[in-house]
Amino acid sequence: MARPGGQKAAGRVRLQAAPRADGPRAPHERRESCVAAQTATPGVRDQEIAAEQVHLDRVYRRLEEKITEAEFLMHDAAQRGHVGTPGALAERDAQVFRAGVRLNRLNNEFEDFLFGRIDLLRGKDGKKGPDGAYTSVDPADDAVAANGTAEIAETLHIGRIGVLDSDFAPLVIDWRAPAAAPFYRSTPVAPGRVVRRRVIRSKGRRVLGVEDDLLRPELTTGLPVVGDGALMAALGQARTHTMRDIVASIQAEQDLVIRAPAASVTEVTGGPGTGKTAVALHRAAYLLYQDRRRYSGGILCVSPTPLLVAYTEGVLPSLGEEGQVAIRAVGSLVDGVTADLYDEPAVARVKGSLRMQKVLRNAARGCLDMVQDRPSLLRVVAFGRRIELGEEELAEVRRQALGGTAPVNLLRPRARRLLLDALWRKTGRRFHDAELAAEERQAFDEDITTETDFTAFLDAWWPLLQPRGVLTALADERRLSRWARRVLTPPEVRRVARSLRRDGTSVHDVALLDELETLLGAPPREKKRDLDPLDQLTGLDELMPDVGESARERAERLARERTEYTHVIVDEAQDLTPMQWRMVGRRGRTATWTIVGDPAQSSWSDVDEAARARDEALGTRPRRRFTLTVNYRNPAEIADVASTVLALAMPGSEPPRAVRSTGVLPRYEVAGGDLGADVRDAAERLLGEVDGTVGVVVAMNRRAQARGWVEGLGDRVVALGSLEAKGLEYDATVVVSPAEIAEESPAGLRVLYVALTRATQRLTVLAREADLPDADGVPDLLRAD
Numbered sequence: 079m080a081r082p083g084g085q086k087a088a089g090r091v092r093l094q095a096a097p098r099a100d101g102p103r104a105p106h107e108r109r110e111s112c113v114a115a116q117t118a119t120p121g122v123r124d125q126e127i128a129a130e131q132v133h134l135d136r137v138y139r140r141l142e143e144k145i146t147e148a149e150f151l152m153h154d155a156a157q158r159g160h161v162g163t164p165g166a167l168a169e170r171d172a173q174v175f176r177a178g179v180r181l182n183r184l185n186n187e188f189e190d191f192l193f194g195r196i197d198l199l200r201g202k203d204g205k206k207g208p209d210g211a212y213t214s215v216d217p218a219d220d221a222v223a224a225n226g227t228a229e230i231a232e233t234l235h236i237g238r239i240g241v242l243d244s245d246f247a248p249l250v251i252d253w254r255a256p257a258a259a260p261f262y263r264s265t266p267v268a269p270g271r272v273v274r275r276r277v278i279r280s281k282g283r284r285v286l287g288v289e290d291d292l293l294r295p296e297l298t299t300g301l302p303v304v305g306d307g308a309l310m311a312a313l314g315q316a317r318t319h320t321m322r323d324i325v326a327s328i329q330a331e332q333d334l335v336i337r338a339p340a341a342s343v344t345e346v347t348g349g350p351g352t353g354k355t356a357v358a359l360h361r362a363a364y365l366l367y368q369d370r371r372r373y374s375g376g377i378l379c380v381s382p383t384p385l386l387v388a389y390t391e392g393v394l395p396s397l398g399e400e401g402q403v404a405i406r407a408v409g410s411l412v413d414g415v416t417a418d419l420y421d422e423p424a425v426a427r428v429k430g431s432l433r434m435q436k437v438l439r440n441a442a443r444g445c446l447d448m449v450q451d452r453p454s455l456l457r458v459v460a461f462g463r464r465i466e467l468g469e470e471e472l473a474e475v476r477r478q479a480l481g482g483t484a485p486v487n488l489l490r491p492r493a494r495r496l497l498l499d500a501l502w503r504k505t506g507r508r509f510h511d512a513e514l515a516a517e518e519r520q521a522f523d524e525d526i527t528t529e530t531d532f533t534a535f536l537d538a539w540w541p542l543l544q545p546r547g548v549l550t551a552l553a554d555e556r557r558l559s560r561w562a563r564r565v566l567t568p569p570e571v572r573r574v575a576r577s578l579r580r581d582g583t584s585v586h587d588v589a590l591l592d593e594l595e596t597l598l599g600a601p602p603r604e605k606k607r608d609l610d611p612l613d614q615l616t617g618l619d620e621l622m623p624d625v626g627e628s629a630r631e632r633a634e635r636l637a638r639e640r641t642e643y644t645h646v647i648v649d650e651a652q653d654l655t656p657m658q659w660r661m662v663g664r665r666g667r668t669a670t671w672t673i674v675g676d677p678a679q680s681s682w683s684d685v686d687e688a689a690r691a692r693d694e695a696l697g698t699r700p701r702r703r704f705t706l707t708v709n710y711r712n713p714a715e716i717a718d719v720a721s722t723v724l725a726l727a728m729p730g731s732e733p734p735r736a737v738r739s740t741g742v743l744p745r746y747e748v749a750g751g752d753l754g755a756d757v758r759d760a761a762e763r764l765l766g767e768v769d770g771t772v773g774v775v776v777a778m779n780r781r782a783q784a785r786g787w788v789e790g791l792g793d794r795v796v797a798l799g800s801l802e803a804k805g806l807e808y809d810a811t812v813v814v815s816p817a818e819i820a821e822e823s824p825a826g827l828r829v830l831y832v833a834l835t836r837a838t839q840r841l842t843v844l845a846r847e848a849d850l851p852d853a854d855g856v857p858d859l860l861r862a863d
């Protein structure tokens with residue numbers, strides 16, 4: 079064992095780096111230039127909290143009035159329903175709908191929904207927007223007097239939904255409304271009208287604290303400044319197993335992405351911890367707010383793992399959005415399939431590659447040839463005699479039918495027609511009169527096709543193929559090698575066939591099943607329930623009490639029924655394989671897109687091929703690109719170690735700037751004979767050092783083993799494989815044998831980069847011999863020199 083991590087952090091976090099004179103600033107830089115001038119005494123803090131409490135009380139009183147109003151509407155609407163005329167019923171439905179939506183929203187938002195305030199100078203013009211706030215971004219020319227004094231002309235409170243008082247003046251502005259944008263966008267470099275930005279912390283009806291940023295410190299306004307910065311307070315909090323929304327502390331560069339117009343494709347890149355996932359989810363809520371009708375067609379958010387789905391799925395409900403957004407793991411995009419296996423890298427590489435398209439196309443057609451007990455003779459009776467098609471004639475018909483490019487199952491009607499043609503020819507009937515010939519032929523077709531012998535023959539001879547059946551057929555090595563001739567190498571065939579013989583479905587199999595569904599043609603689905611006309615109204619999903627299912631159940635049902643979406647969000651987009659891009663692309667053929675990712679964290683080896691598939695999925699739609707540059711997750715001490723690996727994985731790429739520093743260096747240890755015991759010790763020590771969660775990240779092939787190592791340590795500790803760590807974060811992590819993780823696949827260094835960037839406070843690296851640790855226990859791969 080060597081090099082214990084640096085000394086314990088001395089109290090609170092330190093801010094990094096000096097402010098820059100130009101360009102966008104990191105949030106901490108802003109704070110440094112904001113707060114120095116005035117920091118409130120405890121008495122002032124209490125006064126400011128009390129002032130916010132007065133406002134919050136007013137808001138709650140108004141909410142109560144609104145709830146009473148909504149309840150009355152519901153009751154009144156139900157009464158009207160008793161009249162019983164169709165007109166009264168329609169009116170009742172519409173009223174119930176509106177009142178239900180309002181009631182449900184108000185109840186949802188009752189807790190902790192007011193979080194921000196901005197104090198503004200007078201605007202250039204006196205115009206107000208629909209939310210009652212002045213619209214001008216810039217201050218009036220005379221808003222600041224020559225001696226530097228200024229008056230606050232407007233104070234806006236920001237919350238999760240908008241609330242107007244009885245005079246239609248804004249008590250709370252919805253965070254997504256245009257008037258709230260300055261809360262997120264203003265910086266000391268470009269403050270606009272904002273003099274002070276305040277984040278309010280409240281629980282239920284009680285204001286607990288306020289945190290201020292003074293954006294125009296040069297002005298004399300008499301506004302006190304309280305607290306040490308909302309962002310730092312949020313980042314320093316212990317982590318749980320679910321992600322929190324960042325609505326109170328969205329940063330300017332993130333806000334630009336969240337509010338970007340929905341047109342076409344919005345692409346966001348940024349290193350680990352820059353808030354890509356958070357931004358993508360807030361964007362979904364923003365889009366719904368902007369145009370709920372349009373997005374009632376559904377927003378799909380594709381996540382790499384079920385763990386990340388579980389981690390993020392609470393964020394949208396906390397923003398007041400539920401039901402319209404389906405968050406699905408890439409392994410759960412096909413109905414009725416849950417993928418719980420990971421293929422070994424060599425197999426995943428083949429299954430994810432575009433070469434599989436050709437193999438699957440051959441298999442979809444080839445499977446018709448391997449139908450067991452396929453009849454080799456078709457015998458019907460027509461015109462008082464037997465007509466037969468023998469094996470060779472049937473083979474010829476099949477060959478002709480398969481000549482089309484349509485999906486195999488959809489070629490069945492064509493095969494049926496060709497059979498009838500062949501049978502008709504065999505009758506030897508000739509007519510000079512075309513009309514008579516057509517009539518006779520029609521009668522012949524009707525006779526034959528209503529014969530049960532013929533329909534039974536067709537079912538046996540050209541059965542409807544199911545994707546699962548074709549995938550199972552690929553498990554036979556001989557068959558697979560025939561269908562994969564000149565596409566896959568013999569070792570690849572062997573490995574893929576072997577992987578398909580085991581029980582269970584892998585994440586990569588799901589994209590194959592989806593591709594097969596397209597190649598085969600979807601078998602007729604169960605008839606959908608009749609479309610409920612009220613579904614056309616926006617936000618109906620919020621009427622839970624009336625439809626007897628929870629928001630979540632309804633969201634799941636809608637997601638199951640839906641195959642195409644109006645907006646598709648892809649999280650960790652760098653990890654989608656080409657075959658997965660095809661699968662996701664099919665779900666957003668007419669959609670707009672938001673794609674977030676980081677090439678440096680890609681676990682897919684052939685980056686160019688994935689880029690081609692992605693371009694195909696997105697088509698020629700115009701793209702708008704954004705880059706996020708600040709790392710909110712890792713302290714600088716951990717980010718520095720990760721950047722050593724980044725330099726190896728993606729030479730020349732720039733790591734994001736860490737927003738804070740804890741003073742605690744990563745700890746390096748070398749495992750002895752009992753790896754499991756050492757991992758357990760390391761995890762236990764970290765549990766004592768942090769309040770929240772601890773993640774133990776191991777190479778994928780040690781997943782099961784590692785779960786055993788941490789058993790009994792409680793639910794604050796999780797053991798997971800390197801690929802499962804995507805997008806997640808923990809207060810502290812133990813990364814076990816960087817070399818093992820890096821050597822696991824051709825993209826291993828990038829996967830290691832992911833593993834090293836999961837911790838918000840502490841990192842322990844446990845080296846093995848293969849890591850070639852130096853005298854301090856630092857693995858070869860993590861040495862800066």
Ligand SMILES: Nc1ncnc2c1ncn2[C@@H]1O[C@H](COP(=O)(O)OP(=O)(O)OP(=O)(O)O)[C@@H](O)[C@H]1O
Nearest residue numbers: 324327328329350351352353354355356710711805
């Ligand atoms: N503006 C913000 N205010 C407070 N917390 C933030 C902010 N932006 C990001 N965070 C926090 O930083 C952490 C990282 O965010 P997120 O997981 O969205 O990053 P990411 O870019 O998706 O990371 P990765 O690429 O590693 O998956 C989260 O805990 C998130 O809540």
